[in-house]
Amino acid sequence: MFGRNKSDSAQVLSGMKAKHQRYEALVKAFHADIYRYAFWLIKDQSIAEDVVQETFLRAWRSLDALNDEKAAKSWLITILRRENARRFERKQFDTVDIDDCHIQDDTQHADGDLKDRELQRLLGGLSVEYREPLILQLIFGFSGEEIANQLGLNKNTVMTRLFRARNQLKEALEKQNEQRGRVNG
Amino acid sequence: MDELEFRRRIYADPETTDSDVVEAAKADESKRSFWNEQKQLDKQLKQALKVDVPEDLASKLIWQQSADEFTRYKRRSRWYLAMAASVAFTVGIGLTMWYHQPLSIGGQALAHMQYAEMEHAHSLLPVDLNMVNAKLASFGGSFSEMLDGVEVANYCHLSTVRSLHLIVNTPQGKMSVFVVPERGDVSVPSEFADGQYHGESIKMKHANVMIVGDKDADLSDMKKAVSERIQFSA
Numbered sequence: 001m002f003g004r005n006k007s008d009s010a011q012v013l014s015g016m017k018a019k020h021q022r023y024e025a026l027v028k029a030f031h032a033d034i035y036r037y038a039f040w041l042i043k044d045q046s047i048a049e050d051v052v053q054e055t056f057l058r059a060w061r062s063l064d065a066l067n068d069e070k071a072a073k074s075w076l077i078t079i080l081r082r083e084n085a086r087r088f089e090r091k092q093f094d095t096v097d098i099d100d101c102h103i104q105d106d107t108q109h110a111d112g113d114l115k116d117r118e119l120q121r122l123l124g125g126l127s128v129e130y131r132e133p134l135i136l137q138l139i140f141g142f143s144g145e146e147i148a149n150q151l152g153l154n155k156n157t158v159m160t161r162l163f164r165a166r167n168q169l170k171e172a173l174e175k176q177n178e179q180r181g182r183v184n185g
Numbered sequence: 186m187d188e189l190e191f192r193r194r195i196y197a198d199p200e201t202t203d204s205d206v207v208e209a210a211k212a213d214e215s216k217r218s219f220w221n222e223q224k225q226l227d228k229q230l231k232q233a234l235k236v237d238v239p240e241d242l243a244s245k246l247i248w249q250q251s252a253d254e255f256t257r258y259k260r261r262s263r264w265y266l267a268m269a270a271s272v273a274f275t276v277g278i279g280l281t282m283w284y285h286q287p288l289s290i291g292g293q294a295l296a297h298m299q300y301a302e303m304e305h306a307h308s309l310l311p312v313d314l315n316m317v318n319a320k321l322a323s324f325g326g327s328f329s330e331m332l333d334g335v336e337v338a339n340y341c342h343l344s345t346v347r348s349l350h351l352i353v354n355t356p357q358g359k360m361s362v363f364v365v366p367e368r369g370d371v372s373v374p375s376e377f378a379d380g381q382y383h384g385e386s387i388k389m390k391h392a393n394v395m396i397v398g399d400k401d402a403d404l405s406d407m408k409k410a411v412s413e414r415i416q417f418s419a
Contacts, residue, residue, distance in 0.1 A: 031243050031246055032242075035239070036235065036238065040234060052246070056246045056249070060250045116232060116233045119232075120233050123233065123234070138227065138231050159193075160197075163193050163197045167196055169226070173226075
């Protein structure tokens with residue numbers, strides 16, 4: 001009887017160990033991409049970090065619900081989007097006058113080389129409904145169909161938004177080049 | 186595929202492998218260069234999206250998981266602790282109830298009788314009416330007249346009930362008279378006995394009097410004497 005209990009608890013322990021290893025693998029594989037996704041969604045470094053922490057905490061607590069390792073990415077994104085939405089629900093209760101508060105936008109003074117900074121500013125300037133499908137495509141390599149599933153939109157809407165996002169970026173870049181050309185010329 | 190549709194498809198997904206898009210690009214030099222341009226921009230965008238990840242983020246995520254597990258474990262053990270406390274509490278309540286359940290003190294009186302044989306007066310003073318009445322006063326009672334042959338008058342505890350124990354020498358042998366104040370949780374049997382002694386009790390207004398004597402002794406004289414002489418003030 002004691003022998004059995006011992007092996008049971010050994011099993012529980014090794015089960016816990018396996019869960020830890022699984023979680024750590026999940027962190028290592030996805031934390032960078034998930035953080036970058038959060039950053040481009042939220043445009044604030046410290047809020048993005050908080051949301052990522054909350055996301056992984058929830059992921060840990062319901063790790064047993066994740067059966068398919070291939071689905072991990074989209075599972076984490078789903079949790080993160082929910083956490084981000086909760087942030088706005090919470091905010092509704094303590095509303096402030098929008099003019100009174102300084103809106104942080106870390107994309108407007110991100111570092112990196114000149115070209116990067118320019119693109120980062122432009123990406124940050126896109127509205128979130130265009131920006132989000134684009135970053136899902138660029139960061140996670142999602143297809144139009146996968147983005148549609150993730151965001152709960154139909155595929156045509158997603159394709160249209162991706163098209164408009166790139167179109168806006170292209171136009172903005174051309175405009176800048178024109179201005180620069182005029183200044184230089 | 187016209188120019189607009191081609192651009193639309195490329196903008197939507199520069200990595201597309203759709204055959205009609207590929208065919209259209211093969212057939213048209215300007216479409217091809219537009220596509221390459223777009224692929225180039227996408228490369229730059231991917232690069233631009235790679236903002237620095239906080240250096241310690243991965244460790245933080247792993248740390249907070251073990252911290253969460255620890256607090257949950259603690260919460261779990263607190264649950265067990267609460268359970269144990271509740272069991273202890275229940276046992277405590279149970280014991281108290283059991284301790285307070287009505288006592289039957291006939292057996293106690295018999296046990297005390299055994300000692301009465303060996304009992305000596307604690308004080309050398311003779312046992313007289315004043316002394317007995319002084320002791321009885323705390324129960325609100327008094328004897329109008331002294332019983333004959335009282336040798337010892339002591340307080341004693343029958344279980345948890347403090348009572349006055351008189352040891353009386355009578356023609357029928359030694360007898361004990363217990364004056365037991367009335368208490369709601371104490372039941373006094375009207376008759377009780379063991380192999381050696383037997384006892385009877387008299388129920389009075391504010392107390393019970395138990396008389397215990399040898400098993401063959403006739404207690405009726407003593408009963409009569411006590412009930413005639415003792416009285417309790419209201």
